[in-house]
Amino acid sequence: MEEEQLNCIEGTVEAVIYQNEENGYTVLRLDAGDQGGITVVGCIPGAAPGESITVRGSWMRHASYGEQFKAETVDRRMPAGERAIFDYLASGAVRGIGAATARKIVEEFGGEALTVLEEHPEQLTKIHGITRKRALAMGENFRLQLGMRRLLEFLGDHQLPLQLAMPLYRRYGDRTLEVLRANPYLLVDEELGVRFDQADELALDQGMEGDDPQRLEAGLLFELSHNLNNGHTFLPRRKLLAATAQLLGLEDLETLGDGLEALMERGEVIQEETAGEEAVYLFDLYEAECFVAQRLAEMSREELLPPEDMDRVIDRIQRDQGITYAPQQRSAVELAARSQVMLLTGGPGTGKTTSLRGVLALFDHMGLDTALAAPTGRAAKRLGELCGMEAYTIHRLLETQFDPGTGKLVFAHDESEPLKADAVIVDETSMVDITLMRALLSALRGECRLVLVGDPDQLPSVGPGNVLSDLIRSGRVPTVRLTEIFRQAAQSAIVMNAHSVNRGELPDLHNSAAKDFFFLRRTDPVRVADTIVELCKTRLPEKMGIPADQIQVLSPTRRHTTGTASLNRSIQEAVNPAQPGKGERRFGEYIFREGDRVMQVRNNYDIMWRGKDNTDTGMGIFNGDIGVIVKVDNRDEVITVDFEGRTVEYTPDMLSELEPAYAVTVHKAQGSEYRAVILAALDGAPMLLTRGVLYTAITRARELFIIVGDEGKVAQMVANNRQQRRYSGLRARLAAVE
């Protein structure tokens, strides 16, 4: 029906009036023969003068531009005939060819000009003044333009985002279309951001059978890698098969089992009896888990000779630091002298950092060159400040880079180029996932020592594995667990309430003597949000002298009235409203404005940053890094963000990696500390309202912690100790190493 109502017009593109590079929206002038010149609008990416096109669509009237033809579908043919070919080449569609060169090419080769460019560019040297090098470059540029155009058409035909064209072209070059036709599932990856169901639809569109082995294998691999996001390092075979069958809409588990066999034969996945399960791993994770277990078991066996005068040395360190270690702390320092690897664990205020500084001083005395590291930028910064020397993120220590060719991380330091350090101390180890632990361990020289410090009750790593917890529970790695809360820390209601919550007891919400822990009862979501805004805007800055930029609002959830998305809008409005002269830019649902606090939400290893004086530069801004927008330049389309001294320029294509950060989820705040923290405790799905989330939120606050919400919700969080089960074989593997 609709098809019949559409008009069909044929013509040659005269001029391209407007073209949006991101979505392909184009306005062009078409020479439609008898019908004369008409204006066509629609998605016609890469259109260039001289092309012949057939458009189907309907007429409409634009308020300011008048009569226009809106194209629903477009058939495109390369220009034919000397005139059209000249127009096309002279339009600048092919880099390196302008009007003068276009004229010479058409004079020499006539209607064959485009075939020559595509297939025999060396023949262009017949034209006076064109060198072989230039001829080949023109041929190359023409093929690029041709390839890009075909690719854009292919994406448009299958309702896929046109922005994929450039990254795909970078990855697969001339072969992109061929590669995609052969395996549409290659589109599903984090960088490209295509969903599995979109790629699957493309595959089925192209005639792939529902039970095609390629489809089954793609489904299985997707389920396995998707589950890394849930923290699993493997999936039990029966769960994997059931989940994949559902994903692909299949009933026949046996055929799916054949797909799994094929992946195993090729070594892409490994199946092994682990921790009482038929565990199926992606190869890299299997390898990482085995490596970590083997290496840590070996390191744990090493008994090293402590310095002869250890007692005297520790006494001297105590004098230097002006304290006397508690027995548990002293044994931690002694253990570090004797073991190649050790774990130092404990809750807030139990003296982990103080002991860590003791270990560092002892290593110094022993002449060991020690590197300090933590999983996030903020945690590294704090560690460095507390220890009085530079601390690195683990990624930076290993000099991590992203290889776009393989889509994997590469570490400059590994087995072949180990770190020079004699010892590495890692803080906030609960955030280290299995892959990062593998990378770290493989960069340690054979005799390098390792001290892992952390609190296993914090939320586990975002990435796969349950590393710190598994190591502790395996009992294989020498461990000191600090349990005593120091007097100074015991005066803090933040510390005491954190411990209560961890034991499953309600925090004391109504202690009028508490100076750093408050509860504001609000049961209506709008009132919760209003109270939080008021605290940020006036009460804390004016009454407690805490400036807005040192307050962090947390919520268990992104959604709902008290979720981070909505809170960010209200807080931005209150503390950084629009003003004449203050630059801002809308991006999707966000407005980015000069002065806003923002967070980088993906690891990006290719972003270049500059230091304060512009002399220092480096690569990489990571998931969870927080910065402030210092400039929004709408003319050059650049937003400049200062990440605590490292300045980065974001172009529009990078903005999806940035989010407002007045309010962030508790998960995103892991590993960071703030002077004041406000927690919204009202909305959230049960799986988000957990004891771990509440405990982690409380322990993010240094001076002041305020809960705004409902006591019932707080009680619900304390009672909900449902630790989401993570499938991980590390503990079992450690136990099994001979």
Ligand SMILES: Nc1ncnc2c1ncn2[C@@H]1O[C@H](COP(=O)(O)OP(=O)(O)OP(=O)(O)O)[C@@H](O)[C@H]1O
């Ligand atoms: N042996 C000690 N004698 C007296 N005070 C101590 C001792 N050890 C630690 N403290 C004090 O106890 C408090 C907590 O110590 P520390 O910061 O080392 O703990 P932590 O476990 O790292 O805490 P958090 O995880 O909250 O940072 C600090 O004020 C510290 O000065």
